[in-house]
Amino acid sequence: MSPLAYLQGKFVPLEEANINIMTHAFNYGTGCFEGIRGYWNEEQEQMYLFRLREHYQRLLTSARILGMSSPHSIDELCELTLELVRRNGHREDCYVRPILYKGSRVVGVRMHDLEDHFAMFTTAFGKYIDASEGCRCCVSSYRRIDDNAIPARAKVTGGYINSALAKTEAQLNGFDEAIMLTHDGHVCEGSGENIFLVIGNTLVTPAPSDNILVGITRASVIQIAREELGIPTIERSIDRSELYGADECFMTGTAAEITPVIEIDRRPIGSGTVGPLTRRLQELFFEVVRGRNRRYAEWLTPAYVPIAADR
Numbered sequence: 001m002s003p004l005a006y007l008q009g010k011f012v013p014l015e016e017a018n019i020n021i022m023t024h025a026f027n028y029g030t031g032c033f034e035g036i037r038g039y040w041n042e043e044q045e046q047m048y049l050f051r052l053r054e055h056y057q058r059l060l061t062s063a064r065i066l067g068m069s070s071p072h073s074i075d076e077l078c079e080l081t082l083e084l085v086r087r088n089g090h091r092e093d094c095y096v097r098p099i100l101y102k103g104s105r106v107v108g109v110r111m112h113d114l115e116d117h118f119a120m121f122t123t124a125f126g127k128y129i130d131a132s133e134g135c136r137c138c139v140s141s142y143r144r145i146d147d148n149a150i151p152a153r154a155k156v157t158g159g160y161i162n163s164a165l166a167k168t169e170a171q172l173n174g175f176d177e178a179i180m181l182t183h184d185g186h187v188c189e190g191s192g193e194n195i196f197l198v199i200g201n202t203l204v205t206p207a208p209s210d211n212i213l214v215g216i217t218r219a220s221v222i223q224i225a226r227e228e229l230g231i232p233t234i235e236r237s238i239d240r241s242e243l244y245g246a247d248e249c250f251m252t253g254t255a256a257e258i259t260p261v262i263e264i265d266r267r268p269i270g271s272g273t274v275g276p277l278t279r280r281l282q283e284l285f286f287e288v289v290r291g292r293n294r295r296y297a298e299w300l301t302p303a304y305v306p307i308a309a310d311r
């Protein structure tokens with residue numbers, strides 16, 4: 001059976017969820033979107049959507065920055081997502097992609113006076129960066145888009161050409177991922193991930209004013225590190241050379257989860273293997289997202305009716 005998608009107010013088979021080639025967003029990248037993970041818990045036969053509300057809060061913030069308006073409230077978006085996941089009946093980790101876009105069929109660059117459309121699909125999803133023993137990064141020759149060019153704190157479809165150029169350059173040069181700098185040369189983020197350094201007993205990560213997408217995984221890791229391990233995070237500008245001297249480095253993102261970085265520009269980071277704090281944070285993170293640490297239960301929205309306790 002074909003999976004379903006949601007397009008302009010209707011659940012339709014994914015094969016029929018198509019848009020016309022004249023659609024404004026297809027031509028000009030005028031839209032904003034989210035990526036949300038669903039984690040399958042086999043024992044509980046439950047799908048946990050991770051920080052669903054926070055993703056839709058960010059989608060609506062992105063929309064505000066672009067001057068767009070969503071046809072649905074946050075509550076409605078959460079409900080629609082749960083319904084789509086249920087109808088598609090995923091029983092493995094999945095990914096949800098909601099997108100709000102300029103749906104008018106019109107030629108001409110602008111954002112105002114065009115129709116805002118909403119669509120969503122789900123897909124089975126495993127690892128995003130296949131580097132379980134740690135990923136090898138380079139500092140990209142592409143600089144991160146600036147707040148006064150394409151605001152990076154909005155998750156804008158057209159802005160991802162910046163990420164795609166950086167990632168492609170990295171992969172063609174034999175690296176797993178790119179680290180982009182800001183226009184003034186500070187460390188910014190990966191093509192689809194935020195970046196953390198471990199320096200001594202502290203986490204250090206770029207502040208939102210350094211043109212990062214303010215990640216939901218980033219916020220979760222900051223909280224888990226503080227509450228579970230007593231490790232503080234400093235948000236500040238980071239120089240490129242601090243990357244090379246860090247004790248550990250990792251990247252965070254919905255797709256990338258917590259990805260250890262073991263090498264940057266061919267220099268080993270720390271011991272050149274996955275660092276102990278990174279490993280510990282990964283373990284804690286996976287317990288949380290799969291619903292095995294009740295302290296963070298409010299981050300999880302179950303998609304299915306819970307199975308009876310006596311079963």
Ligand SMILES: Cc1ncc(COP(=O)(O)O)c(C=O)c1O
Binds near residue numbers: 163193212214253
């Ligand atoms: C450019 C960029 N930075 C950071 C992130 C991480 O954000 P989050 O943890 O909310 O997925 C993403 C992924 O959405 C991204 O595309």
